[in-house]
Amino acid sequence: MSHTDMEIFEKYESVVRSYCRSFPTVFTKAKGHKIWDEQGREYIDFFSGAGALNYGHNDEKMKKKLIEYIEQDGITHSLDKATNTKAEFIQKFNDVILKPRNLEYKMMFPGPTGTNSVESALKLARKVTGRTDIISFTNGFHGMTIGSLSVTGNAAKRKGAGVPLQNAVTMPYDNYVSDNYDTLDYLERFLEDGGSGVDIPAAMIVETVQGEGGINAARLEWLKRIEAICKRWDILLIVDDIQAGVGRTGTFFSFEPAGIKPDIVCLSKSLSGYGVPFAITLFRPELDVWNPGEHNGTFRGNNHAFVTAAAALDYWKDDKFEKEIQRKGKMVEEFLTQLNNKFPELKGEVRGRGLMAGIACGVDGLASKVAEEAFKHGLIMETSGPEDEVFKLFPAMNIDDDALKKGFDIIEQSVKTLVKEPIMN
Structure with missing residues (x-):
């Protein structure tokens, strides 16, 4: 077996690369919840493409559909011309996802990334409301292009813009101040007070x-009140469901348990089901005030993504898959809770919902060390938070119980190694 010279990346690829620093090996193959490197070493994937691979790697049914489509010389690139694959996806998404949830949305296909969905949502909200x-x-993340960065909280990412980020006002997220303080009292006071310096916005994201x-x-109560405030002040509610959506939290849309109906919804990441770039922006029909071509993109007609995304919707034809995600989500919650209780040295806090969960560590640098140690033992896991203080579990939604538990064991052993050995700063 030939081996890639790692120096090629150091020599020719920009220093902007990041994930390869956390997972320093050359990957060659992936299937389901597993990924292999050049040495043939097997890893359990609790990263799932940062939420872009909710169904795991190379799902067999999606792969078969895509191969068949390619072999038949199906349209690959079409801009926003009409294709049979687009029609099939639109119809299936409406029938399988929207109608059963009593949601009526127009679908817009922007460029195929999450940040493009967000950009289109912000543009539309401003156009509709004037x-x-x-x-x-606070701590929101919505993408790396200028409009999306303006509504992103992370200071380091914002600084990368290189220009002032304007026309956005940051308010405290739920429990940002304390568990006992309702941050929406603060937000609503700004809207009510003519001297607050905060104008009525086009939207909240x-x-x-x-x-x-x-x-x-x-x-959920906080989310319900957000919707009520938006309705009271005629503000459009945008839910960015790019990472939390497509089943990650236990329901297709993460906002379903709150019983709210956003005006605009942004989807990407796992929407294609296969890791193929794809995004849509959903909005109430009466908001469809675009001029033709007013927001577009060369790759908004990704027909390979239409094929795999339509196949992925078969998982959602009944509620069995959803119940399985919720069951596994409880397994994750129980594991993290017992881990946190077992190792008070973490100074930890269990966070998240469904299969989007983790532990915030109160010890500087510890979360990153846990992820690093886990990688040594065959588990891929990333960190998040403004100081990378959270190690997060993002397993494939269809991972089997044994693999999930094996991943748990690696994390527990990694934590045990770190808190029992004096290697922390």
């Missing part, structure tokens, strides 16, 4: 569970 500002929330921000899960 207002300029957007309210976002929120994640129900903040992924990059530290696996902060908003209470």
Whole structure:
């Protein structure tokens, strides 16, 4: 077996690369919840493409559909021309996802990344309302392009813009101040007070569970009140479901348990089901005030993604898959709770919902060390939060129980090694 010279990346690839620093090996193959490197070493994947591989790697049914489509010389690139694959996806998404949830949305296909979905949502909200500002929330993350960065909280990512980020107001997310303080009292006071300096915004953009921000899960009551405030002030509610959606928290849309109906929803990451770039922006039909071509993108007609995304929807034809995600989510919660109780040295806090969970460590640098140690033992896991203080579990939603427990064992052993040995700063 030939081996790749790691120096090629050091020599020719920009220093902007990041994940390869956390997982320093050359990967060659992946299937389901497993991934292999050049040496043939097997890893359990609790990273899942940062939430882009909710169904695991190379799902057999999706792969078969895609191969068949390619072999038949199906359309690959089409901009926004009509294709049979687009029609099939639209119809199936409406029938399998929207109608059963009593949701009526127009579908817009922006460029195939999450940040493009967010950019289109912000543009549309401003166009519909004629207002300029957007309210976002502390520790929110919405993408790396300028509009998305303006509503992102992370200081390091914002600094990368290189220009002032404007027309956004940051408000405290749920439990940002303390468990006993309702941050929406603070937000609503700003809207009510003509001297607050905060204009009525075009929209509020929120994640129900903040992924990059530290696996902060908003209470359902808080989300319900957000919707009520938006309705009271005629503000559009945008839910960024790019990472928390497509089943990650236990339901297809992460906002379902709150019983709310956002005006605009952003989806990407696992929407294609296969790791193929794909994004959509959903919005109430009456908000569809675009001029033709007013927001577009060369790769908004990714037909390979239409094929795999339509196949992925078969998982959602009944509630069996959803119940399995919720059952595994409880397994994760129980494991993290007992781990946190067993190792008070973590100074930890269990966070998240469903299969989007983790532990925030109160010891500087410890979460990163846990992920690093786990990698040595064959588990891929990342960190999140403004100081990388959370190690987070993002297993494939269809991972089997044995593999899930094996991953748990590796994490527990990694924590045990670190807290019992004086290697921390």
